[in-house]
Amino acid sequence: xxxxxxxxxxxxxxxxxxxxxxxxxxxxxxxxxxxxxxxxxxxxxxxxxxxxxxxxxxxxxxxxxxxxxxxxxxxxxxxxxxxxxxxxxxxxxxxxxxxxxxxxxxxxxxxxxxxxxxxxxxxxxxxxxxxxxxxxxxxxxxxxxxxxxxxxxxxxxxxxxxxxxxxxxxxxxxxxxxxxxxxxxxxxxxxxxxxxxxxxxxxxxxxxxxxxxxxxxxxxxxxxxxxxxxxxxxxxxxxxxxxxxxxxxxxxxxxxxxxxxxxxxxxxxxxx
Ligand SMILES: C[S@@+](CC[C@H](N)C(=O)[O-])C[C@H]1O[C@@H](n2cnc3c(N)ncnc32)[C@H](O)[C@@H]1O
Numbered sequence: 001x002x003x004x005x006x007x008x009x010x011x012x013x014x015x016x017x018x019x020x021x022x023x024x025x026x027x028x029x030x031x032x033x034x035x036x037x038x039x040x041x042x043x044x045x046x047x048x049x050x051x052x053x054x055x056x057x058x059x060x061x062x063x064x065x066x067x068x069x070x071x072x073x074x075x076x077x078x079x080x081x082x083x084x085x086x087x088x089x090x091x092x093x094x095x096x097x098x099x100x101x102x103x104x105x106x107x108x109x110x111x112x113x114x115x116x117x118x119x120x121x122x123x124x125x126x127x128x129x130x131x132x133x134x135x136x137x138x139x140x141x142x143x144x145x146x147x148x149x150x151x152x153x154x155x156x157x158x159x160x161x162x163x164x165x166x167x168x169x170x171x172x173x174x175x176x177x178x179x180x181x182x183x184x185x186x187x188x189x190x191x192x193x194x195x196x197x198x199x200x201x202x203x204x205x206x207x208x209x210x211x212x213x214x215x216x217x218x219x220x221x222x223x224x225x226x227x228x229x230x231x232x233x234x235x236x237x238x239x240x241x242x243x244x245x246x247x248x249x250x251x252x253x254x255x256x257x258x259x260x261x262x263x264x265x266x267x268x269x270x271x272x
Contacts, residue, residue, distance in 0.1 A: 001044060001153050004060065004113060004145065006122025007036030009188060013251050014230060014266060015042060018183075021247075021270055023226045026181035032169035033186050034061070040183075041153065047161040051172040054124070056099065056112050058166040061157065063109035065164065068154025072147050074110030079144055088118050088136040096131050117144040173216055178224030186213055188232045191264060207236075214240035221271040233265035245270045 003010060011018060018039055029045035031037070034052045052058055063071050081087065095111040097103075116122050119134040127133050157164075165172055169186070176182055187205035213229075220227045221244075231237045233248050247268045 001041040001156060002146075002149055003036035003038050003041060004064070004150060004153065005036050005057075005116045005124075008123060009185065010036045011038040011185065011230070014249060014268065015039065017247070017249050017268055018228070018230065019043070021228060021268060022183075023181055023272065026226055027177065027179045028181070030173065030176055030180060030182040032172050032182070032184060035185060037061070039185065044156060045160070049163040049165065049172055049175065051165045051167060051169065053166065053168060055102070055104065055166050056108070057124075058164060059104040060109040060112055061164045062104075063106045064150060064154045065157035065162070067106055068150050070106035071109045071113070071154075072145065072150050074107050075113055075145050076147070078110065078114045079142070082141045083118055083136075083139060085136055088115075091115065092119075092132065099126075099130060099132060114144050117142075170212065170216055173220065176220055176223070176225050179226075181226045182220055182228070184213060184217065184227070184229040186210070186229075186231070188266075189234050189236055191232050191234060210236070210240065217241065217244075217269075217271070227271045229269045231267055231269070233267045237267055237269075241269045245272070 015038055019042060022039075022043055027047070029040070029043060029048040030051075031040050031048070032051045034040060034050040034057070037050070040048065040050055050061065060071075078091065091111065092115055095108070095115050098105075098108040098111060115132065115134075116124065118137055118139050120137045121134075123134045125132070125134050156162075169184070173182065186209070189207075189210060217227055217229060229241070238246065248265050249268065251264055251266050253264050
């Protein structure tokens with residue numbers, strides 16, 4: 001199983017390092033910031049709670065669980081015609097109507113996948129009103145999904161014990177017990193003042209949220225859960241998680257226009 005969407009902060013580069021650190025045994029798996037779900041799908045736990053504040057993203061996982069075939073069928077129809085600017089902006093508008101009316105159905109999930117594959121850099125960005133506003137990437141044809149991958153994910157979500165929620169990370173962590181494993185992949189702290197990317201939802205993720213997250217990490221450590229977290233390797237992260245096991249890893253950053261700045265460091269932090 002692999003991610004259905006391209007998602008900012010997708011964990012493809014860090015995946016091997018993260019997988020090496022996933023505990024061999026634990027009770028329930030928690031991922032409060034599920035995003036594209038690269039780690040969750042690679043681990044494929046038998047019992048898990050996944051969560052995100054992005055209502056559209058949560059709808060996608062719920063629809064795949066309820067009826068992956070319906071999502072596939074709608075994406076297949078959208079892929080049948082070749083795309084151009086006019087088609088892209090018309091389908092994006094249809095998607096925005098779904099967002100505005102909060103029509104969370106299989107068609108909405110399919111529109112989310114299709115726009116993700118036809119928008120610039122696979123970004124998910126919304127304006128203050130919650131409208132998806134990423135421009136066209138000029139892709140004219142091609143498949144937006146691997147149908148087999150979606151079917152396997154749908155089957156997995158149905159047969160394993162998977163809870164899918166749409167809430168703040170602190171809310172879903174109230175259920176965590178000793179022996180559970182929690183992986184936090186929150187929106188990252190910026191590497192520089194201008195490089196932040198916190199528009200995943202219209203609320204953003206602020207420094208105060210990072211402090212809230214660090215306090216939660218400490219609380220979960222205290223009650224006997226195993227906790228792992230990833231973020232950029234910046235001084236504030238070292239201060240917030242002082243005393244825990246912090247591994248720094250080199251990563252390539254594709255989005256910087258200056259080639260010299262296309263490498264960076266991220267950290268994986270564990271309490272075990
Ligand atoms: C870095 S992304 C996760 C990347 C993901 N693990 C992957 O592999 O693609 C962070 C996610 O946190 C979500 N988010 C932002 N604020 C949140 C909050 N307060 N509680 C829960 N999720 C939140 C965003 O919608 C976004 O999907």
